[in-house]
Amino acid sequence: xxxxxxxxxxxxxxxxxxxxxxxxxxxxxxxLFWYRQTMMRGLExxxxxxxxxxxxxxxxxxxxxSAKMPNASFSTLKIQPSEPRDSxxxxxxxxxxxxxxxxxxxxxxxxxxxx
Amino acid sequence: xxxxEEDPQALSIQEGENATxxxxxxxxxxxxxxxxxxxxxxxxxxxxxxSNEREKHSGRLRVTLDTSKKSSSLLITASRAxxxxxxxxATDVDGSGNTGKLIFGQGTTLQVKP
Numbered sequence: 001x002x003x004x005x006x007x008x009x010x011x012x013x014x015x016x017x018x019x020x021x022x023x024x025x026x027x028x029x030x031x032l033f034w035y036r037q038t039m040m041r042g043l044e045x046x047x048x049x050x051x052x053x054x055x056x057x058x059x060x061x062x063x064x065x066s067a068k069m070p071n072a073s074f075s076t077l078k079i080q081p082s083e084p085r086d087s088x089x090x091x092x093x094x095x096x097x098x099x100x101x102x103x104x105x106x107x108x109x110x111x112x113x114x115x
Numbered sequence: 116x117x118x119x120e121e122d123p124q125a126l127s128i129q130e131g132e133n134a135t136x137x138x139x140x141x142x143x144x145x146x147x148x149x150x151x152x153x154x155x156x157x158x159x160x161x162x163x164x165x166s167n168e169r170e171k172h173s174g175r176l177r178v179t180l181d182t183s184k185k186s187s188s189l190l191i192t193a194s195r196a197x198x199x200x201x202x203x204x205a206t207d208v209d210g211s212g213n214t215g216k217l218i219f220g221q222g223t224t225l226q227v228k229p
Contacts, residue, residue: 004157031215033216042219042220042222043158043203043219043222045217045218048216050215056216091157091158093158095215097215102215103148103160104160105160106158106159108157
């Protein structure tokens with residue numbers, strides 16, 4: 001298995017631009033998580049999906065952030081408009097949820113820099 | 116607030132020494148997991164310990180769990196330079212295990228000097 005795939009791996013953009021991050025979870029996994037990691041705040045859970053349905057988006061910082069999962073093999077995290085404080089590494093992770101004791105498999109991350 | 120908090124924040128040891136890092140959490144849990152993150156990479160799952168377990172081993176890793184103190188420790192024996200990484204504990208949110216959601220601590224950065 002190729003593992004969790006994220007694209008792009010690096011993104012540099014200017015403030016105000018739209019940014020779209022993409023994730024392909026491990027085939028057969030039914031839960032998908034988006035995290036943001038910064039030195040100041042550590043690893044933060046932004047949103048997660050079970051069976052393509054958003055379950056908890058309480059970690060999404062603002063309305064500028066949105067996430068979709070149109071099917072079991074693809075998810076996007078969009079920031080519009082982007083701001084310099086959005087600069088971070090964004091990770092996607094997936095797991096096979098069976099009611100407890102699941103481990104999460106992380107992608108390599110997207111390093112976002114907003115100028 | 117963080118569910119899991121690691122201690123120390125940073126640890127530097129010589130190759131061959133043992134490394135111990137601790138994690139404290141606030142609420143009841145169903146299980147506790149440890150992950151490793153190499154620089155510039157995603158997190159990798161190391162080991163999971165259930166709330167009814169007290170100790171678990173995997174290779175050079177030993178994890179203990181004390182639910183009365185709401186704490187866990189990760190011991191890496193005979194450390195190697197390749198163990199240099201950040202280590203995170205993660206707990207399920209409310210002990211029910213019904214969501215699959217994990218809360219990660221801030222991590223311990225381990226440096227193993229050759």
